[in-house]
Amino acid sequence: MTIYDWLVIGGGITGAALAYELQAQGNKVLLLEPNSNLNNATRYSYGGLPFWATSPETKELCAEGMSIHRQLPEILDCDTEFQEINLLLTIKKNESPEKILKQYQSCEIPPQLLSVAESCELEPLLNPSAIAGAIYFPHGHINPVKTNEAYLKTFTRLGGTMIHESVNSFQFHQETVVGAKTDQNTYRADKTVVCAGGLTRRLLKQSSVTVPVYFTHAELLETPPLDLKLNTLIMPAHDQRLRLEAKATALEQESLWDQPEEDLGSAVIDPGAIQFRDGHLCIGQISRTLTDPNSKVDATASEAWLREEIGTLLPALKDVPAQWHSCLIAFSPNRESTIGKLEEYDGIYVFSGFTSPLLLAPPLARRFARSVS
Missing domain, CATH: 3.50.50.60 (FAD/NAD(P)-binding domain)
Incomplete structure (x- = not known):
């Protein structure tokens, strides 16, 4: 041997x-x-x-x-396919841009707060009525x-x-x-x-x-190559997944991770999208803290939720042809x-x-x- x-x-x-x-x-x-x-x-x-x-x-x-x-x-x-691209962290209409901006002040590269008009100039597919602005960062990207x-x-x-x-x-x-x-x-x-x-x-x-080491169940959509053009990487400035992870790894939850079929928090969605060089898009994402790695979710309902949220933010993407997928994403506390x-x-x-x-x-x-x- x-x-x-x-x-x-x-x-x-x-x-x-x-x-x-x-x-x-x-x-x-x-x-x-x-x-x-x-x-x-x-x-x-x-x-x-x-x-x-x-x-x-x-x-x-x-x-x-x-x-x-x-x-x-x-x-x-x-x-x-390494390149540097523009990242827009979108701020919801009902959120305070100045308050959200403070969450990024410790970053090594200073964040840049953009108005609605400036955000839509960088990303014309954005729905101006859905955001209060965006935070801009330069961002690396690969396939x-x-x-x-x-x-x-x-x-x-x-x-x-x-x-x-x-x-x-x-x-x-x-x-x-x-x-x-x-x-x-x-x-x-x-x-x-x-x-x-x-x-x-x-x-x-x-x-x-x-x-x-823990995990979330992530759900997303992947499209074939499309003719439309998404210029930036879009993600929310207020990341719901990080809060979900913090809640799921609180001390009182630890023993539940070794129990079958536990749901440690309500599912969250962080609408975002990226387009790759060949024209296909990845649209996401829903996150769940289900303790069984093999847990099944309702793919039809999940896809409908993804399309509703991304359609509000990026209307051109709501009805694009796409395949629903899910995977496990590992994370550690803090x-x-x-x-x-x-x-x-x-x-x-x-x-x-x-x-x-x-x-x-x-x-x-x-x-x-x-x-x-």
Whole structure:
């Protein structure tokens, strides 16, 4: 049986970036990912790189992330569609622009408050009667699918091994994790790192390990390439999802995460949209804190809600042809990622829970790989 230096569980942007960086350091790496079509949170991401949303503590890390993304097309020999775009954080008609603006004063790049007219000049598809203005930031952007695929292709080109199987448990030798089991096989490795996104918590809990990684169920619409032109990335200035996450991870809720079919808060919607280079759009998003990763929601009602909200903000998008999708989005409390060796057992690490994984996973994966190699 082949014994790998590292076993990486999960092939989204976090696992793909980490597997690549570990392989680039000369390790023998196996990556296990159940989906061959990348049907995950990375797949349905807006592709944003919020380098402006940094504090003095994370300034260096965000700058490192942007530097890596500027180099990735050459490093990975792939067009990741990296560019800088305009981000408009829309302010609802009944909200106070000045009050909302104060929430962004700690950002490293000063926010710019735009009037309704200025907002609609930058984004003509906006409904002027639906907003009280917007906050403007410069914003990085990539195609997340192309970037994820490029990481995986370069990983295998360097000699890494990728197998499409779903991990259901770990292989132990006394108090040390020495690999993982799937329905088909058992794989051995000196060290294992879990990058399973929204499934991280459940996978580790099966071995009586609790980590501060949680998940929301996200629902969105994806269109085919369209002739209309959305000039900016649109997101709400008042992010309901962050409040939902804070409520769901309050101390009194912790025990409920290990119960089946719990709903830890009412669903919220943050209407937004982005158009990619080929003309297709991603329209979102509804967020729910349901403790069962396999919970089912009413797709018809969900799509109707998405269309109603986006139709109010961007009327031209209300009736566009689109496919409804859902996925799990991992997060950690206080918008901090969960990275490092687990205390319960030797040989196992976690690399998950990123608030801005497209921006932060690449530099943190590089730092992680260099620190353990």
